[in-house]
Amino acid sequence: MESSAITHSGDRMRGRLPIRPSARFEIAGRTTIITDASSGLGAEFARQLSLHAACLVLVARSEEALQKLGDELKKGHTTLQVIIIVADLATDAGRALLWEKVDSLEIKPSLLINNAGLGDYGAFAEADPARIRAQIDVNITALTLITHSFLARVQTSAEKPAGIIHISSLASALPIPDLAVYAATKAYVTSFSEALTLELAERNIQVTCVCPGPTPTHFGATAQRSPDKDIDRTGQDLLRIPPQRVVTEALNALTRRKACIFPSKRVTLAAFLFQKMPRPLLRFINHLRLAKSRAKP
Ligand SMILES: NC(=O)c1ccc[n+]([C@@H]2O[C@H](COP(=O)([O-])OP(=O)(O)OC[C@H]3O[C@@H](n4cnc5c(N)ncnc54)[C@H](OP(=O)(O)O)[C@@H]3O)[C@@H](O)[C@H]2O)c1
Numbered sequence: 491m492e493s494s495a496i497t498h499s500g501d502r503m504r505g506r507l508p509i510r511p512s513a514r515f516e517i518a519g520r521t522t523i524i525t526d527a528s529s530g531l532g533a534e535f536a537r538q539l540s541l542h543a544a545c546l547v548l549v550a551r552s553e554e555a556l557q558k559l560g561d562e563l564k565k566g567h568t569t570l571q572v573i574i575i576v577a578d579l580a581t582d583a584g585r586a587l588l589w590e591k592v593d594s595l596e597i598k599p600s601l602l603i604n605n606a607g608l609g610d611y612g613a614f615a616e617a618d619p620a621r622i623r624a625q626i627d628v629n630i631t632a633l634t635l636i637t638h639s640f641l642a643r644v645q646t647s648a649e650k651p652a653g654i655i656h657i658s659s660l661a662s663a664l665p666i667p668d669l670a671v672y673a674a675t676k677a678y679v680t681s682f683s684e685a686l687t688l689e690l691a692e693r694n695i696q697v698t699c700v701c702p703g704p705t706p707t708h709f710g711a712t713a714q715r716s717p718d719k720d721i722d723r724t725g726q727d728l729l730r731i732p733p734q735r736v737v738t739e740a741l742n743a744l745t746r747r748k749a750c751i752f753p754s755k756r757v758t759l760a761a762f763l764f765q766k767m768p769r770p771l772l773r774f775i776n777h778l779r780l781a782k783s784r785a786k787p
Contacts, residue, residue: 514745514746514747515651515653515696515744515745515746515747516745517539517542517543517601517653517741517744517745518542518543519542519543519544520539520542520543520544520545520600520601520653521543521544521545521546521547521597521598521599521600521601522539522543522545522546522547522599522600522601522602522603523547523549523588523592523599523601523602523603523636523640524536524539524546524547524548524549524603524605525549525550525579525602525603525604525605525606525632525633525636526549526550526579526605526606526607526628527548527549527550527556527559527605528548528550528551528552528555528556528559529550529552529555529707529708530707530708530709530733531605531657531702531705531707531733531736531737532548532550532603532605533555533559534733534734534736534737535603535605535655535737535740535741536548536559536563537562537563537737538734538737538738538741539603539741540563540566540567540570541567543570544569544570544571545570545571545572545573545597546563546570546571546572546573547573547575547592547597547599548560548572548573548574548575549575549576549577549579549588550576550577551576551577551578552576553574553576556574556576557574560572560574573591573595573597575587575588575591575592579606579628579632579636580624580627580628580631580632581627585632585635585636585639588636589639589643592643593643598643598645599640599643599644599652600644600646600650600652600653601652601653601654601655602636602637602640602653602654602655603655603657604633604636604637604654604655604656604657605655605657606628606629606632606633606636606657607628607629607633607657607659607675607676607679607709608624608625608628608629608672608709608712608713609625609661609669609672609709609712609713610622610624610625610669610671610672610713610715611668611669611710611713611714611715611719611720611721612668612715612719612721613668614670614671617671618715622671625671625672625675626671626675629672629675629676629678629679630675630678630679633656633679633682634682637654637656637686640654641690641693641695644695646693646694646695647694648694650694651694651695651696652694652695652696653695653696653697653698653744654686654690654695654696654697654698655698655699655700655740655741655744656679656682656683656697656698656699656700657679657700657702657740658676658679658680658683658699658700658701659672659673659676659679659701659702660701660702660703660704660729660752660757660760660761660764661673661676662676662677662679662680662701663680663701663752663760663761663764663765664764664765664772664776665772665776666776667776667779667780668721668722668780668783669713669721672713676701679699680699680701680750683697683698683699683749683750684699684749684750687699687749687750696744696747697749698740698743698744698747698748698749698750698751699749699750699751700736700739700740700743700750700751700753701750701751701752701753701757701761702731702736702752702753702757703726703729703730703731703752703753703754703756703757703760704726704729704730705730705731705732705733705736706730706732706733707733720783720786721783722779722780722782722783722786724779724782728756729754729756729757729760731753731754731757735753735754736753739751739753739754740753
C-alpha cells in the first residue's frame with residue numbers, strides 16, 4: 491500500500507503548523523521504533539508500516555508476542571528487517587536497554603511511534619499505588635524520555651525529515667472521574683506533543699499527536715481492576731472504531747504533517763464539544779456519569 495492510498499477523515503480538530511513544509515512526509519523506506527508493539531495499536535502500526543518500512547524495531551515486555559508478530563511481518567516481506575527488543579519501558583533500565591541495543595546494532599531510526607500507555611478504571615482513592623505509578627511512568631515518563639533519546643540520535647535535513655507519532659487519547663480533552671490519572675497523563679501527552687510540533691519544525695522533525703476514542707484492544711482488560719468492576723461506558727459504542735482505522739488515520743495524518751488529530755468524524759466532534767463546553771456543564775455531565783456508574787450493583 492502506498493502512503494497516498496491511506497484514507498483519512500479525522501483531522502479536522504486542529505489545524506496545520508503556521509510555517510509548514512509543503513512536501514508530504516514520506517513514510518516509505520524508514521527505520522521505525524514502535525513502543526508497546528506486542529498487541530493493540532502498536533502491533534497494528536507494525537502491520538501497516540511493514541508494507542512501507544525498511545526496518546521495524548518492536549519494543550514491549552512480552553517476548554513471545556513480539557516474536558510471533560515479527561515472524562508474521564517477515565513472512566510477507568522478505569526484505570523487511572525486524573528487530574525485537576524486550577524491555578520494560580516503565581523503568582530507567584528498560585529504556586537504557588532499548589537505546590543500548592539500538593546503538594550497538596547501529597540502527598539509525600527516523601520515525602518513532604511512541605504508543606506506550608495504560609489506564610486504570612476506578613476511584614483514585616482506592617487505586618493501587620503501583621498502578622497509579624505505572625500510568626505516570628509509562629504514559630508520561632517513558633514517552634517523554636524516549637522522545638528525548640530519539641532526538642539525540644536522529645539526523646535530519648530538509649530532504650530527509652524525521653517523524654514522531656505520540657499516541658494520546660480522546661481522554662486528553664476532558665477530566666474523567668474514575669479514570670482521573672489516565673486522562674491527566676493524556677492531557678500531558680497532547681500538550682507536550684503540540685509544543686514539540688512547533689519546536690522541532692525547524693529541525694525537520696514532524697510531530698503528530700493522535701487522540702483515539704475507544705477502540706477494541708487489550709486496553710480495557712488491562713485497565714479493569716476486576717471483572718465485576720467497570721466504568722460507565724454510555725456513548726462509547728457511538729465513538730468506537732477498529733484499531734486498523736485508528737492507525738491508518740494516524741499514518742495519514744503524519745504523511746499530511748498534521749499536528750494533532752482525533753481519528754473519525756464522531757471522535758473529532760466529541761473532542762470539539764468537550765473542549766468548547768463550559769466547564770460547569772462538563773462537570774455536571776461527569777457528575778451524572780459517575781453517579782450512574784456508582785449506582786450499578
Ligand atoms: N484502546 C483504546 O480504546 C485507546 C483509546 C485511546 C488511546 N489509547 C492509547 O493507545 C495506546 C496503545 O494502547 P492499546 O489500546 O493498544 O492497548 P493494549 O492492547 O493493552 O497494548 C498495550 C501495549 O503496551 C505494552 N506495555 C504495557 N506496559 C509496558 C511497559 N511497561 N513496557 C513496555 N511495554 C508495555 C503491552 O505489551 P507488554 O505487556 O508485552 O509489555 C502492549 O503491547 C496507549 O497509549 C493507550 O493509552 C487506547
